[in-house]
Structures are given as structure tokens and as C-alpha cells.
Amino acid sequence: MQLGIPRERREGERxxxxxxxxxxxxxxxxxxxxxxxxAGDGAGHADAAYRAAGAxxxxxxxxxxxxxxxxxxxxDPRTAASLARGAVTVGLASPSSELPTVQALADNAVTSxxxxxxxRISRAQSMDALTSQALVAGYRCVLEAAIRLPRxxxxxxxxxxxxPPARVLVLGAGVAGLQAIGTAKRLGARVFANDIRPASADxxxxxxxxxxxxxxETAEAAxxxxxxxxxxxxxxxxxxxxxxxAQSDVLITTAAxxxxxxxxxxxxxxxxxxxxGSVVVDLAAESGGNVEGSxxxxxxxxxxxxxxxxxxxxxxxDPASAMASDASRLxxxxxxxxxxxxxxxxxxxxxxxxxxxxxxxLTHAGDVRHQPTADLLAARTxxxxxxxxxxxx
Numbered sequence: 084m085q086l087g088i089p090r091e092r093r094e095g096e097r098x099x100x101x102x103x104x105x106x107x108x109x110x111x112x113x114x115x116x117x118x119x120x121x122a123g124d125g126a127g128h129a130d131a132a133y134r135a136a137g138a139x140x141x142x143x144x145x146x147x148x149x150x151x152x153x154x155x156x157x158x159d160p161r162t163a164a165s166l167a168r169g170a171v172t173v174g175l176a177s178p179s180s181e182l183p184t185v186q187a188l189a190d191n192a193v194t195s196x197x198x199x200x201x202x203r204i205s206r207a208q209s210m211d212a213l214t215s216q217a218l219v220a221g222y223r224c225v226l227e228a229a230i231r232l233p234r235x236x237x238x239x240x241x242x243x244x245x246x247p248p249a250r251v252l253v254l255g256a257g258v259a260g261l262q263a264i265g266t267a268k269r270l271g272a273r274v275f276a277n278d279i280r281p282a283s284a285d286x287x288x289x290x291x292x293x294x295x296x297x298x299x300e301t302a303e304a305a306x307x308x309x310x311x312x313x314x315x316x317x318x319x320x321x322x323x324x325x326x327x328x329a330q331s332d333v334l335i336t337t338a339a340x341x342x343x344x345x346x347x348x349x350x351x352x353x354x355x356x357x358x359x360g361s362v363v364v365d366l367a368a369e370s371g372g373n374v375e376g377s378x379x380x381x382x383x384x385x386x387x388x389x390x391x392x393x394x395x396x397x398x399x400x401d402p403a404s405a406m407a408s409d410a411s412r413l414x415x416x417x418x419x420x421x422x423x424x425x426x427x428x429x430x431x432x433x434x435x436x437x438x439x440x441x442x443x444x445l446t447h448a449g450d451v452r453h454q455p456t457a458d459l460l461a462a463r464t465x466x467x468x469x470x471x472x473x474x475x476x
Contacts, residue, residue: 085115086114150167156174158174193446198211198417236271252330253336255278260276277297299319334362377397424437
């Protein structure tokens with residue numbers, strides 16, 4: 084069976100779905116690995132390193148001849164339609180926002196596995212790409228804040244006087260948030276955090292942060308994810324957070340609800356109440372943003388309420404890709420570990436009685452197996468006639 088590793092073509096994406104190390108692991112499964120020229124350049128893996136590991140480096144992948152395609156970013160509909168019928172894909176799929184691609188995969192009878200759908204169970208931890216990439220992103224967002232903050236993170240006691248430590252507030256204590264807490268603490272800041280899941284208090288403490296308890300309803304969904312707060316509770320949350328935001332030198336927001344736009348945690352007015360020179364980093368900017376007005380890939384100066392200065396609002400874009408070497412190291416292992424469940428002795432072994440295989444499967448044999456995505460596609464199809472001339476009127 085031939086496994087293809089493409090050069091990612093989305094602007095800003097530097098990660099790769101296989102490294103020379105995982106090529107050896109994949110070949111041990113009996114796979115023939117084809118790597119597109121330059122696929123690993125952004126992550127620091129030269130074509131020669133792939134050849135040395137045993138892969139064939141080709142100028143361009145022949146999609147129609149591949150048995151398996153492993154990728155990082157979601158495929159586009161054209162790529163999905165170019166694959167051989169019955170081929171297998173493994174990668175990030177963003178199914179709720181990439182419905183045309185999902186439809187193309189189903190129409191072409193491609194068996195696609197979305198790493199976002201890997202069940203959050205113990206035996207699937209080594210395949211959990213959301214966790215591995217969130218770890219990278221959480222680390223990165225603190226570095227982005229530190230280089231923009233016009234003061235030190237740690238406490239310094241010098242002959243010229245004492246420099247107090249920066250105060251960092253992290254909203255959201257999932258994997259990215261906990262990594263942000265730990266990184267800011269290692270840099271010497273005083274770190275505070277809040278999450279709508281009460282169980283996260285102990286995790287925050289274990290990373291050296293101080294948990295801020297708010298008088299709010301709990302909001303924990305299946306699998307340990309946060310769920311969306313009601314409108315009234317969201318308003319109350321922002322009111323309670325406002326004084327903590329105002330006291331912070333750095334605010335980092337990492338809250339996300341899978342399959343939905345990021346919840347609004349911080350209004351512009353809350354940002355305007357911070358001290359001049361403060362920095363806000365919105366890790367969720369690409370999915371709508373936790374902070375009002377954040378734009379992915381942009382630094383936006385926000386005037387303070389008293390007009391004495393500005394706060395910098397940073398909308399992060401591709402944070403994991405910005406650290407492509409280690410992000411790819413982790414991601415490629417996630418891909419290889421999932422493939423180990425799908426391939427044995429060079430042959431496909433799709434066991435849909437396996438909870439991980441069944442849970443991660445997005446499309447198979449012409450069907451969309453992930454029910455929430457199937458429901459979205461059905462709703463989209465039902466609404467399609469409204470887009471015609473009659474609907475336009």
C-alpha cells in the first residue's frame with residue numbers, strides 16, 4: 084500500500100504529516116511511503132532525510148494512485164475528488180466548517196479519519212492531535228505576549244530598585260491554557276486563571292497558577308470539554324471577570340467549544356480598562372475570538388479608557404505552525420499511531436468495532452459516519468433551493 088505525504092499548501096502552514104522518524108514507523112507497518120518534494124522544509128526536515136529514512140521523494144503526488152493520504156490541514160474539495168475511490172485519508176478535517184470537502188469525500192467513497200474526532204479515552208491519547216497541537220499553541224501564546232510586553236515577567240531585586248513580577252491572567256484551562264499557565268510561571272510571572280469547569284481548579288494549581296472562582300453555573304460537557312454558557316451566564320461571567328482583567332498586565336484567552344464559534348469572554352470595554360502597555364493574546368482568534376475585536380494574524384492597538392496609552396490585542400494565527408519542528412514531531416506521531424490501528428502487514432484493517440477507529444471515522448463507503456456533520460450537511464442541502472432566484476426574492 085502506498086502512503087502519500089503532501090507538501091501543505093495553505094498559506095502559513097509549515098507543519099508536515101510525517102517526519103523521517105515516523106517514516107520508519109510507517110514502513111514497519113508494511114507501507115510504501117511517498118513524500119512530496121519540500122514537504123518537510125518548513126519543519127526542518129530536508130528531502131535527503133526522508134530518503135535516508137527509506138521514503139521515496141517525488142516531485143508531485145499522484146493522488147489517484149495512493150491508498151492512503153496523510154495530511155495536516157483539511158483537504159479541499161478538489162483534492163478529495165482526485166483521490167482513488169476507497170482511498171483512506173488521515174488528518175485534521177474541521178468537518179463543521181469544511182462541509183464541501185466532507186461531501187466530496189463521501190461522494191468519492193473515501194474513508195476519511197478526522198483527528199479532531201479521536202475519542203478522548205486513555206488508549207487513544209497517543210493519537211490525540213488536538214491535545215498535542217494545543218500544547219504547542221499554549222506555549223507559543225505566552226512567548227508572543229512576553230516579547231510585546233514592555234516589562235519583565237519575573238521579579239527582579241536590584242541595587243537600582245525592585246521590579247515586581249508581571250501579573251498574567253489565563254482564561255480557559257484546557258491543554259493550551261494549562262501550558263500557558265506553566266510557561267508564564269516558568270518565566271517568573273504571577274499567574275491567575277479561570278475556567279467554567281470546576282474540576283480544572285486542581286489542574287491550575289498543579290501548574291503553579293491561582294484559580295479564580297466565580298459565582299457561575301458549571302459547564303462541563305462529555306469528554307472533559309467545556310460547553311457553551313447560556314447568554315445570561317455569559318454576561319454574568321464577563322461582569323465578574325472584568326476587575327481581574329483590569330488588574331492584569333497580560334491576558335491570554337484559550338477557551339474553545341468544539342464545533343462551535345469561540346465564546347466571547349472579554350469585551351472591548353474590559354480591554355480598555357487595562358493599564359497602558361498591557362498585552363492581550365487571543366488564541367481563539369481563528370474561530371471567532373474570545374476577545375471582542377480580535378483578528379487572526381493582526382496586532383490591534385486599543386486605546387485605554389482614560390486615553391493615556393494603548394493595549395495591544397494580538398489575534399494569533401497558526402500558533403502551532405509557528406513552531407513547526409516540534410509541532411510536526413508530535414503531530415506525525417499522532418498520525419502514525421492512528422495508522423497503526425488501520426494497517427497491518429501492509430494491508431488495510433478497518434475494524435469499526437474498535438471505538439477509536441469508529442469514533443475517528445468521518446466518511447466511509449459513501450456515508451458520512453459522524454452524525455453531527457451528517458446533520459449539518461442535510462440542513463445545508465435542505466436550504467440549498469433557497470439560494471436560487473426564487474429564494475433570493
